[in-house]
Amino acid sequence: MADQQLDFEARSQDVRRVTGRARILALSVFVSACGLGLPGTASAYGPGEGQGAQQPTGPSGAADGKGTISATAGAVVYDRSNNGSGQSAGPVTSTTTWSPPACYYAPKYTPAQLKAYLEPIWAASSTGDEWDAQQRDHYVNGHPYKDFNQDKTGKGYWWDFYVTPGREGDPAALDCTKPAFWVDSNTNPPADIPQAVTPKVLAELAYNEIRVPSTKVTLAPADTTKVNLPTWAWLDGAAFKPVSVTASVPVLGISATTTAEPVSLKIDPGTADAETYPASGVCRIRDGLIGEPYATGKADETPPCGVKYLRSSGDGSYPLKGTLTWKIHWTGSDGTGDELPDGTFGATQNVAVQEIQAINR
Structure with a gap:
């Protein structure tokens, strides 16, 4: 089982390196078209109940200058009510070589949403029959997940990668190579995922939104x-x-x-x-x-x-x-x-x- 999981993840990395940019674009279109809703759930990082995340209204990083609250990166919500505004306002440039993360992991799908996303891809054989079979085995046949974890609906989310807007063509945007993985409510993501969203990651994403x-x-x-x-x-x-x-992930209760x-x-x-x-x-x-x-x-x-x-x-x-x-x-x-x-x-x-x-x- 462990060998099979390692082989699946290694193959996932190969596929993402080859088709990463195309997949990034496909995911952006899919999320925008479907308006994926992430209903409230108990926070995985803190006490209390999370609120339903607002859905994407435009590309992240495009400050509207009106101080409104809007979601611009999937499950991440930005409150710009205290931001600079006006036509002459603009983003700051770091005085060092530092930049916000090019990609990160956060909740993206409910079980039904991941099913709705993957099954049409498999039906089209767009990634090859062998690879599709491995994915079905991974997410449907119980190695390790069964039927997209639909029996856990409302008890967690499928996490996947997001690309920081403006960094789509950056090679660093392809560093998030782990396939979509499940995280139960009130549980932290695996420790071996350094790009998992945290308050620090949110702070760095908010830096990108400063005007x-x-x-x-x-x-x-x-x-x-x-x-x-x-x-x-x-x-x-x-x-x-x-x-x-302020950047937040309402379904996790972090900001x-x-x-x-x-x-x-x-x-x-x-x-x-x-x-x-x-x-x-x-x-x-x-x-x-x-x-x-x-x-x-x-x-x-x-x-x-x-x-x-x-x-x-x-x-x-x-x-x-x-x-x-x-x-x-x-x-x-x-x-x-x-x-x-x-x-x-x-x-x-x-x-x-x-x-x-x-x-x-």
Whole structure:
């Protein structure tokens, strides 16, 4: 029996490596078309009763910007009500090589749903008679599962892999090679499955959903400045508050909230013929403010955040870029939590610089 199980899993890995991308697409179409419902069940990870999972309404990672709650990855539900919004909002980019998991395992099918998914494939002989026979033996004939575990309806789920949206073409998306497996309610998935969904995995998926406001910098003078004139730079403090996304698997009763908080603004003047304030070009947040708005009477002061251009831009302009760094951390429903890599999001704006020898302010 053990040898047969190992052979089945080895063959599953071979098939998934060859047809993984096609299967990913097929599963996406199947889930979207059928609207697979996962009714509530006792949580496998925590106390209490799970709630019915909302069904996919669009590709995961496509934040709607309206703060609505929607499911975008099968059994995973995202609450974006505290996320950044607006047309100019965008995703953060990790400051390291880290990225969210390309694939993970979570509940996907009831017994009837797995039956409805696999039997048409077997009937079409799309994976070959020998392989279909092995699958029937595995899921129907009792080696080890019998009749898709339909006698356990309401007492657990078939778990299978999901691919993180945007990672479909990533070779790492094919790392989840284990065939669909059963997990009873109130039971953790097998320990040999490192990609099984947990609050930490949910936190990393929520990172992928974070959206932050545009970092277009307010300048004084605005749009057009002068050579050797300190130009003040700041951001609207009201727009730059912590944002967060909560990811959950309602049928398991687990969740994680990932929060991003702005910490600093980096000014890149767009030319080497410029000086920044401070010299590093990094403006730290102080008293909730990013930079300081210019006010009458400050003409002779050095701006705490800004730039001074040393050469005219001629008939063109310089592409000034402001990049905001966000500190990111998460907390899980099981009391776990930690930091995740910082994220950045930037915007570029054109600044014209005129040559004027004498300036009266």
